[in-house]
Amino acid sequence: MTPEEWIAALQQGDRRALAKALTIIESQHSEDEAQACALVERLPLSAATSLRIGITGPPGAGKSSLIEALGLCYLSLFPENRIGVLSIDPSSPLSQGSILADKTRMPELSRHPRAFIRPAPSGQFLGGTTRHSQEALQLFEAAGCNWILVETVGTGQSEHLIRHLVDLVVVLQVPSSGDALQAMKKGILEIADLIAVNKADGATLQAAQIFASELAHAVPSHTPVLLLSTQQSASVQALLQEVLKREGQQAPVRVEKRLSQRAAYFPVELENYVMQHLAQSSKFVALQQSYAIRVQTQSIHPWRACEAVFREFFV
Ligand SMILES: Nc1nc2c(ncn2[C@@H]2O[C@H](COP(=O)(O)OP(=O)(O)OP(=O)(O)O)[C@@H](O)[C@H]2O)c(=O)[nH]1
Numbered sequence: 001m002t003p004e005e006w007i008a009a010l011q012q013g014d015r016r017a018l019a020k021a022l023t024i025i026e027s028q029h030s031e032d033e034a035q036a037c038a039l040v041e042r043l044p045l046s047a048a049t050s051l052r053i054g055i056t057g058p059p060g061a062g063k064s065s066l067i068e069a070l071g072l073c074y075l076s077l078f079p080e081n082r083i084g085v086l087s088i089d090p091s092s093p094l095s096q097g098s099i100l101a102d103k104t105r106m107p108e109l110s111r112h113p114r115a116f117i118r119p120a121p122s123g124q125f126l127g128g129t130t131r132h133s134q135e136a137l138q139l140f141e142a143a144g145c146n147w148i149l150v151e152t153v154g155t156g157q158s159e160h161l162i163r164h165l166v167d168l169v170v171v172l173q174v175p176s177s178g179d180a181l182q183a184m185k186k187g188i189l190e191i192a193d194l195i196a197v198n199k200a201d202g203a204t205l206q207a208a209q210i211f212a213s214e215l216a217h218a219v220p221s222h223t224p225v226l227l228l229s230t231q232q233s234a235s236v237q238a239l240l241q242e243v244l245k246r247e248g249q250q251a252p253v254r255v256e257k258r259l260s261q262r263a264a265y266f267p268v269e270l271e272n273y274v275m276q277h278l279a280q281s282s283k284f285v286a287l288q289q290s291y292a293i294r295v296q297t298q299s300i301h302p303w304r305a306c307e308a309v310f311r312e313f314f315v
């Protein structure tokens, strides 16, 4: 398929074409990389009319449950619109395996004809977001998704990269995340446009109320702290309204914003690219191994060894 044929298929809402295009851009095989590159450079940025929403928070906070409830609520409110979901799973660096169980947490949404859910392993790359996630989101946009939800596990500092991918960050917290001070220390609240304290129901209602009021004192006054239960439709509707309010405020600047996000993400792309190619270089791997032996036998300090590897390889 030529890039133009790919784009035409995406624009017609061809789900298989979208799935295949996403697979190609995630691939590390060199033939796929060439095809992916030809495709992504032709993707029109002017199609960037979606609202991208990052949903982040600790494991088990209810991120997937929120996407299921919020997504269904949105689709029933806007019967012409579509949504895409990129669910980034933390994967083990050893097995490269990924849990990929998220579709089971979004049972109705994953069967919805106007929703497309894509689980993406985050691979070996740090940052809480997957290697080609920017491009994946552009593919969703080309396929006409009005809303794109990105689920990432809140793992602290690395989570800041989500800012370069989305327009709005919803941070989910649960009463068991600890106290407000701990949440602040993790730095995740700084990136929040909206904070929702989930599981505000049943036995955890009171704890959620206390936690939410602590958080409301700790964060800037322009950051709303909502109580949420993904199991209660009124509560999900209230969050939906907050998000729609912000969507209305953002629309006109979106293309410029995408460009500055791209530029901000470029150093990460470059680092990933360099690391990937170094790992494939037999000269580099041999150097690394020989200096590792010298480090182990104490014939050189690791700092000096880094200098030496850099000099021998690059200079
Ligand atoms: N009581 C209660 N339980 C909830 C709520 N939302 C989610 N849960 C439960 O919390 C558990 C985790 O929900 P998920 O939606 O998988 O959470 P997640 O943040 O996506 O989890 P990971 O992707 O594994 O990090 C499940 O057992 C849900 O049923 C809620 O509003 N109230």
Ligand SMILES: [Mg+2]
Binding pocket: 063, 064, 065, 102, 105, 151
């Ligand atoms: Mg999940």
